[in-house]
Amino acid sequence: MNTRPQKVKGKERFPFSLLCLTLGAFAIGMTEFVIMGLLPNVAQDLGVTIPQAGQLITSYAIGVAVGAPVLTILTHKVPQKKLLCLLMIIFIVGNALSVIAPNYGFLIAARIGTAFAHGTFLGVGSLMAARLVRPEKRAGAVSLVLSGLTVANIIGVPFGTFIGQQLGWRASFAAIVIMGLISLVGIIRFIPVMRQDQHTSIAQEIRSLVNPQVLLMLLTGAFACASLFAVFTYITPLLMDISGFTEASITWILVLFGIGVTIGNIVGGRLADWKLMPSLIVNFGVLAVILAVLTFALQSKALAIITVFVWGVAAFGMMPGLQVRIMNLASEAPLLATTSTHSVLNLGNASGAFFGGVVITYMGLHNLPWVSAVIALAGMAGAIGSLALERRLNSAGKPQVKLGSSA
Numbered sequence: 001m002n003t004r005p006q007k008v009k010g011k012e013r014f015p016f017s018l019l020c021l022t023l024g025a026f027a028i029g030m031t032e033f034v035i036m037g038l039l040p041n042v043a044q045d046l047g048v049t050i051p052q053a054g055q056l057i058t059s060y061a062i063g064v065a066v067g068a069p070v071l072t073i074l075t076h077k078v079p080q081k082k083l084l085c086l087l088m089i090i091f092i093v094g095n096a097l098s099v100i101a102p103n104y105g106f107l108i109a110a111r112i113g114t115a116f117a118h119g120t121f122l123g124v125g126s127l128m129a130a131r132l133v134r135p136e137k138r139a140g141a142v143s144l145v146l147s148g149l150t151v152a153n154i155i156g157v158p159f160g161t162f163i164g165q166q167l168g169w170r171a172s173f174a175a176i177v178i179m180g181l182i183s184l185v186g187i188i189r190f191i192p193v194m195r196q197d198q199h200t201s202i203a204q205e206i207r208s209l210v211n212p213q214v215l216l217m218l219l220t221g222a223f224a225c226a227s228l229f230a231v232f233t234y235i236t237p238l239l240m241d242i243s244g245f246t247e248a249s250i251t252w253i254l255v256l257f258g259i260g261v262t263i264g265n266i267v268g269g270r271l272a273d274w275k276l277m278p279s280l281i282v283n284f285g286v287l288a289v290i291l292a293v294l295t296f297a298l299q300s301k302a303l304a305i306i307t308v309f310v311w312g313v314a315a316f317g318m319m320p321g322l323q324v325r326i327m328n329l330a331s332e333a334p335l336l337a338t339t340s341t342h343s344v345l346n347l348g349n350a351s352g353a354f355f356g357g358v359v360i361t362y363m364g365l366h367n368l369p370w371v372s373a374v375i376a377l378a379g380m381a382g383a384i385g386s387l388a389l390e391r392r393l394n395s396a397g398k399p400q401v402k403l404g405s406s407a
Contacts, residue, residue: 015132018144020186021125024088025148027179028118030156031095032060034176035111038161038169045169046104059108061346063115068343071120072336073202080124080194084187087121090114092180098173119346122146123339126323131194136273138327143269143320150265150316154258158251208330209337213386217329218337218344220382221322225348227287227375228315230356231294231368235308242298242366253308260312268317272324277387280321284380287314291373295366325386 035042035056043053075083094114101107122145129141164172208214231238239245239253271279290311297303323341330337352375359371 017132017186017190017192018129018141020183020190021084021129021145022148023179023186024084024091024121024125024183025145026152026156027148027176027183028091028121029149029152030160030179031091031114031173031176032064032118033153033157034160034164034172035060038164038172041164041169042107046101046107048104052104056108056111058350060111060115060118061350063112064118064346065343067112067116068119068123068339069336071116072123072339073205075120076202076205076335080128081187081191083124084121084128084191085184087117087124088180088184088187090117091121092177092184095173095177095180099170099177101170119342120339122149122342123335127327127334127338128191128194130324130327132192139272139276139320139324140266140269142323142327143265143272146319146323147262147265150258150261154255154262158255205336208334209340211329211337213329213389214326214337216382216386216389217322217326218341220379220386221326221341222344222348222351223375223379223382224284224287224315224318224322225345226352226355227291227372227379229349229352230359230372230375231291231311233353233356234360234365234368237365238298238368239304239308243301243304245301245304253305256305256309257312260309261316264313264315264317265319267313269320271317272321276321276325276328277383277390280318280325281380281383281387283314283318283321284376284383287311287318288373288376288380290314291369291376294369295373298366298369 035053039050039053039056042048042056043050046053071087075086078086091114094110094117097110098107098114101110125145126142129145130138133141160172160175163175164170235254235257236247236250239250240247245253268279268283271283290307294304294307294311297307323338326337326341327334352372355375356368356372359368363371
């Protein structure tokens, strides 16, 4: 079946096939984060320390950062539906190897191999989602797919942690394998074969990636994730040491944060479909204000809960817009740029967590939110700079955005 985006009918605004991609994203989000709740179990079973078990998280992030561009380059000539299937098979095999891992080193290798599919699947899935709907619904379709990651944090991670605690940590990865198989069957059955009018070369993909506008938006996305993880990594001590919450209360507050994240992802997609760049710029500004407010709201339990929820909405409201913006800017050869987005975002995650630790060491825990607000302002400056550069190039007769409007 050959499908072109301009032929998608109005009643197919959000076709069922998008849910197959969302399920794949859900499984990916679960395999990335579920290990956090199972570190003691894994450490005890494999005879390693908690810090050593923590490297299972770091190794996955490295696998995502390296794997997305490398795998994209190696598979750039593979048709997108076949590529999605190949990536999901890699994901399934990687998690299956985690189930049977006999030792710590084997599990590290399995995690890295699994992570190689992460960024490329989400990048290709976002491109496919954008082609499955009408042009004016592209950001909403992308946000629906990426919502799988956010829902994984609300439902998948607690569910996977519960399974692992009751049946052993290997059972959690077995459950992820089952979800991967369901997603693979759905992709094979429901994702149409979409004709690509032309195949881009590696040189074209690299040129699109090193486009100054694309690089600027990748940096902007890194600032967005850094501002998030600078605080989120240390949210438990913030809520316990400053707000006075008990450890048992943190789980429910994080669930509330996850609900905010999901709402933000959906609302952000709609706003990006309406006014892409203005919504991104305003979102960064709102995020900076909320983080600054959090500095004071942490002194009150009620205000802390409300602010954490609103922070979740704002923090992820920009993600669909960032993805679509990069797809638009790299429209002639978007695959490498789109998949590299997830590499850069993971580097932003790691940088934010590291920088947050530096702030705590030298400035104190209570200063973390407002410093994170400054990082968000740096992201807003990047978005403003991108829009200004685009307008300057357009006024000079060199339009940069071909698949969407920044207005």
